[in-house]
Amino acid sequence: MKPLIKKREEPFIYNKYYLSAQEKWVRKMEYLTDRLSRRALIYLLFLYAFLQGGYFLYNIYAECSQKNSEINKNPVAISKIKTINFKK
Known part of the structure; x- marks a missing residue:
């Protein structure tokens, strides 16, 4: 277990494209x-968090309160048992 949590001797080297994209993003956000x-x-920040929370809660509510979902249309399809043919 000790080798798994051993401190790394050399630093991790990121890809140059990742570093370039990160630098461009920083410049854009600073601007x-x-x-x-x-x-x-x-x-x-609070406005963003509030809007995102509302959006996710709306999606959860819309999915849970769906009245014309596939389950309600055809309940027989759920209870149908499919057999698997094993070749011996």
Whole structure:
């Protein structure tokens, strides 16, 4: 078990394309947010979290309250047993 949690001697080397994409993303986000105050950034973060939570709750509610799903249309298809033919 000890070799699994041994500290790595050499640092992990990331792919150059990954590092390039990461650097471009950082530059773009810095450009978009450098004009905003800290308070505005926090408000935007809460707004984003609230909207995403509402979206996911809506999806869960819509899926659970579906009245014309396949299960309700054809309940016989669920209880039908399919046999497997084994060749000996």
